[in-house]
Amino acid sequence: MSPLYIARSKSVAARMLGGEMMVMSAQDSTLFDLNDTASAIWQAADGITPLNEIVERVVCKEFDVAPEAAFQDAEAFVTELAGHGILLVSEQPIPQETK
Amino acid sequence: MRLMEEMGQRALDLGVPLSVHLDITYRCNERCVHCYLDHEDHGEMTAAEIKKLLKELAEAGVFMLTLSGGEIMLRRDFFEILEYAREMQFLVKLKTNAILIGDREADRMRQLGVDTVQISIYSHRPEIHDAITKVPGSLGRSIEAAKFLKSKGLKVNIANVLMKDTAQDYPGVIALAKELGVHALLDTMITPMMDGDRAPLELNLSEQKLKDVLGDPEFAADVAEMSDCSTQMDHVPCSAAHNSCYVSPYGDVYPCVQFPLPSGNVRKQRFIDIWNHSEQLNEVRSIRVRDLPNCSACGNVSTCTRCPGLAYMEGNMRGPSTQDCEKSYARTGILSVNLQKKKAAGAGLVQIQALRSSPLVQIQQPAVAAQAVSA
Numbered sequence: 001m002s003p004l005y006i007a008r009s010k011s012v013a014a015r016m017l018g019g020e021m022m023v024m025s026a027q028d029s030t031l032f033d034l035n036d037t038a039s040a041i042w043q044a045a046d047g048i049t050p051l052n053e054i055v056e057r058v059v060c061k062e063f064d065v066a067p068e069a070a071f072q073d074a075e076a077f078v079t080e081l082a083g084h085g086i087l088l089v090s091e092q093p094i095p096q097e098t099k
Numbered sequence: 100m101r102l103m104e105e106m107g108q109r110a111l112d113l114g115v116p117l118s119v120h121l122d123i124t125y126r127c128n129e130r131c132v133h134c135y136l137d138h139e140d141h142g143e144m145t146a147a148e149i150k151k152l153l154k155e156l157a158e159a160g161v162f163m164l165t166l167s168g169g170e171i172m173l174r175r176d177f178f179e180i181l182e183y184a185r186e187m188q189f190l191v192k193l194k195t196n197a198i199l200i201g202d203r204e205a206d207r208m209r210q211l212g213v214d215t216v217q218i219s220i221y222s223h224r225p226e227i228h229d230a231i232t233k234v235p236g237s238l239g240r241s242i243e244a245a246k247f248l249k250s251k252g253l254k255v256n257i258a259n260v261l262m263k264d265t266a267q268d269y270p271g272v273i274a275l276a277k278e279l280g281v282h283a284l285l286d287t288m289i290t291p292m293m294d295g296d297r298a299p300l301e302l303n304l305s306e307q308k309l310k311d312v313l314g315d316p317e318f319a320a321d322v323a324e325m326s327d328c329s330t331q332m333d334h335v336p337c338s339a340a341h342n343s344c345y346v347s348p349y350g351d352v353y354p355c356v357q358f359p360l361p362s363g364n365v366r367k368q369r370f371i372d373i374w375n376h377s378e379q380l381n382e383v384r385s386i387r388v389r390d391l392p393n394c395s396a397c398g399n400v401s402t403c404t405r406c407p408g409l410a411y412m413e414g415n416m417r418g419p420s421t422q423d424c425e426k427s428y429a430r431t432g433i434l435s436v437n438l439q440k441k442k443a444a445g446a447g448l449v450q451i452q453a454l455r456s457s458p459l460v461q462i463q464q465p466a467v468a469a470q471a472v473s474a
Binding site for chain 2: 010011012013014015016017018022024026029031032033
């Protein structure tokens with residue numbers, strides 16, 4: 001399976017509030033309150049690091065979660081945010097200017 | 100509880116300034132009869148100063164940023180400021196008369212991810228709207244702009260301030276909003292000038308008209324929703340200085356745009372230091388409903404929309420806001436403690452409207468507000 005690359009969209013409003021990331025989609029104004037794990041993935045979504053590496057390096061290590069379950073959860077989370085234009089997802093690295 | 104409300108409560112608990120209203124200019128290309136601003140430029144912040152401020156606001160945790168004025172589009176560097184604000188990932192709302200917004204400007208706003216554009220419309224009839232703004236053709240231009248913005252997919256609100264000469268037209272404004280596919284916000288609040296001059300209050304609705312408007316189901320106020328008073332006494336009177344504040348084009352920080360209590364200046368201090376340590380903001384924060392000498396004992400306390408800023412402009416931030424007393428009376432038919440006292444003192448006696456011009460309306464106090472502003 002090809003690695004997935006994820007990047008934060010520029011068209012969001014986002015702010016850390018009390019340790020949790022609040023993100024609003026500019027596409028449909030849906031507001032998300034990301035928990036610690038989701039916030040960590042969000043922060044690491046640089047368009048260059050594959051999602052599985054983010055999960056291993058950030059989620060599994062910092063939150064002591066088994067890789068398979070963590071990857072499944074991360075994929076579901078990424079798919080949902082991508083549906084609102086909050087994350088960009090690609091099988092290729094995502095260049096800075098397209099975010 | 101909706102997520103946005105949860106967010107507001109969390110910010111309140113953490114003392115985070117979730118929302119900031121920033122006026123980037125007081126200059127304006129309209130001359131609305133009810134406006135509370137001095138439109139001369141007394142040294143507004145440069146784009147560089149505003150960008151520095153925006154960075155500080157982001158670091159302080161500000162999420163919602165309202166850019167307003169004056170007329171925001173009169174700044175040649177408006178899009179430079181907006182672009183930076185979005186780079187800082189604020190949820191940006193714009194307030195404008197929109198007469199300088201064409202297809203290109205609307206397109207740029209959409210590209211930059213503006214959340215909402217609020218346009219001031221006073222009537223659906225050009226002869227009425229243009230008489231308020233004193234700019235012939237302004238209604239047509241504002242409507243055109245609303246269409247451009249809407250066509251780009253932006254959220255647009257029409258803000259309709261109701262005055263004695265325009266109030267009869269609010270159903271027409273609502274119909275216009277529906278036709279344009281945008282939302283209409285009705286507001287009955289005319290505020291004194293920021294220097295304390297109360298002349299604009301003469302434009303307020305009559306008692307009967309206020310009653311009619313507030314009784315209209317189209318109007319936003321929902322008495323039932325506001326009527327839980329079980330923990331009312333421990334409530335903070337409003338969000339001003341708790342999770343929101345206002346910054347003027349000159350860098351002055353106030354608890355709210357309607358609360359001209361100077362609390363610091365971002366040209367002299369970092370925003371977060373003002374937010375955390377300003378004596379004035381801390382005083383506003385310390386007030387609970389139970390601390391309000393008249394209002395805590397008032398029969399309208401659970402439904403009143405008392406504005407502490409308007410109370411301050413009447414002379415006492417812990418006192419009543421007579422305009423809100425009048426609104427409460429129009430909604431509930433119950434005379435507030437404040438209005439009862441005025442009545443007992445022989446002022447006006449019957450006509451609440453008459454109290455405005457009576458000698459009992461704290462004549463000295465606007466001057467106090469004016470001193471505070473210029474301090």
